[in-house]
Amino acid sequence: MGVVAQNVPVATLTEMRQLKQSSGRAWQRAVVGQTPFRSWLQERGSLTARLKKHYPAFSVELLAQAWRKPHVDEQAMLRLHAMSRAWVREVMLRGNGQPRVFAHSVIARQDLRGPWCRLRAIGRVPLGAALFANPKVTRGPLQFRKLYAQHPLHQAVCRYHPQLQQHPLWARRSLFRLHHHLLLVTEVFLPACVDHPHD
């Protein structure tokens, strides 16, 4: 660990590369066993569509959207170097008023152009409506991970639902691609999501 002025320790490039690689492997290694969330984790269709099917009162609660430095385990997926910023959108998908899925979407500045130039302004319109309506959008493999309290996305969920602090949360992520544009979507499933474990 190196040290810069003001004695603020910073990770060396090697340490950051190692952290990025280990975080990436953690998403690929996780195996979804017999969890009640299995059906939701492996859903290849739109979560928005599936939630709307179960809950007449579906809504998207916009929690945050800003230019941020992506998490270390997102930079490699989006081909970003360590210091670049990306547009981050965080929402809670609600069914009948209950929080069901926390979604965290990240898109690099250079990918917010062309067909995705308006993604910053969609507000409470579900991102899935834009993605699944365009047949030219492809989706990469789903990756899974059980998040514990020290993971940034677990901490993001607990900012709004602190009662989940001690609960591990299942999450999945995948890359959506349109031409050469990339969008990384991570979805964290809250306990209320298993009211309908199977379709």
Ligand SMILES: C=C(O[C@@H]1C=C(C(=O)O)C=C[C@H]1O)C(=O)O
């Ligand atoms: C990708 C989808 O869009 C959903 C809605 C999102 C949003 O509005 O930000 C983000 C991720 C998804 O949970 C989907 O419906 O599957």
